[in-house]
Amino acid sequence: MGTPLGDFVRAKRDSIQPGTLGLPDRGRRRSPGLRRLDLATRAGVSVEYLTRIEQGRDRNPSVAVVNALADALSLDPAERGHLRYLAKITGGECVAHNRPAAPSREVRPSVLRTLRLLEPGLALVTNRLGDLLAHTDAFESVTSGTGLLDGDAPNLTRYVFTDPRARTFFADWEDVADEQAFDLWLGPSVENTEWFTAQxxxxxxxxxxxxxxxxxxxxxxxxxxxxxxxxxxxLDRETLELPADAQQLVVLLPADESTARAVDELRGHSLGRLRAIS
Structure with a gap:
């Protein structure tokens, strides 16, 4: 049985063409990308050890090995961070022992007060599962009619993948879908992510x-x-991490003047309609 760490290393290896790393083309082969031998040589580990990592039979590579694999795969900073995170959860530090369950939807009062100070801006509180936990009235006015906030427990990830309206609402749906799926690896806990993924x-x-x-x-x-x-x-996105809550405060800022005018107009349509933050 594979592991998140092994799956990631294998996927990155398969995506790399040897020529991009200055390696010779060794002719036709059954699978694309970099050979295990080439990656093992670049990382300074044996082919047998690399195979155990990829197949999930070795779950505790040292920090030095993880860093060597990152160098050998020429990972960028974001990918290196993801590799280290996967090594952590694969090694058992975040292994689920409890029954999978939904995370808390509670937002601290001080965070809610901060959110109110951001009115009439576009802002929301969410978690890596995509739960929309609180938002400004301006955010609701900009998303009205899209179905995103329908129901008692709106969730962006579920909306992206199951509501046909999402493919119209998000002009770059493919990119947003990539973001939401990736963020599940950084969910509030392994238990929460397992529960959500199963659902x-x-x-x-x-x-x-x-x-x-x-x-x-x-x-x-x-x-x-x-x-x-x-x-x-x-819209440009600025994200403030709330690590104690496993939540994020996200502020959406108009990226150009035409967007700023459109947001003002959309907010104007909802003036006079009072609504407490969810």
């Missing part, structure tokens, strides 16, 4: 499971939204 996979289908298992670190560029009222919005 979502049967209804989300291969679009979800393929992304979850390939460990592509997203770039997170400008967020482009197509609002039902007509305007396309281009």
């Amino acid at each position: 979502l996979a049967p209804v989300a289908g291969p679009d979800f499971t393929r992304r979850l298992n390939r460990h592509v670190v997203p770039e997170r560029g400008v967020l482009r939204l197509r609002h039902p009222a007509g305007p396309e919005l281009r």
Whole structure:
């Protein structure tokens, strides 16, 4: 049985063409990418040891080996961070022993007060599972009519993969889907992620499971939204981590003047309608 660490190393190895690392092309082979021998040589480990890591038979590589694999695969900083995280959870420091369950949806009062101070800006509190835990009224006005906030427990990840409206609302749906699947690896806990994945996979289908298992670190560029009222919005994202709560405070900022005007107009349509933060 594989492990997240082994799956990631194998996926990255398969995605690398030898020529990009200055290695000779050794002719046709059954699988694409870098050979185990080449990666093992670059990392300074044996082929047998690399095979055990990829197949999940060695779950506790040393920090030196993890760093050597990162160097051998020419990982960028985000990918290196992900590799270290996968080594941590594969090694058992985050192994689930409790019954999988949904995470708490409670937001600290001080975080809610901070959110209110951000009005009339676009801001929300979420977690890595995609739960939308609280938001400003302005955020609701910009997402109205999209279905994102429908129901008592809205969840961005579930919306992206199961609601057809998401493919229209997110102009770059493929990128957003990559982000949401990747973030599950950083969920509030392994237990929570197991619970959520088990709930979502049967209804989300291969679009979800393929992304979850390939460990592509997203770039997170400008967020482009197509609002039902007509305007396309281009938003920069600033994220403040709340590590004690395993939550994030996300602020969405207009990336250009036309977006700023469109957001003002959308907010104007909801003036006079009071709504407490969820």
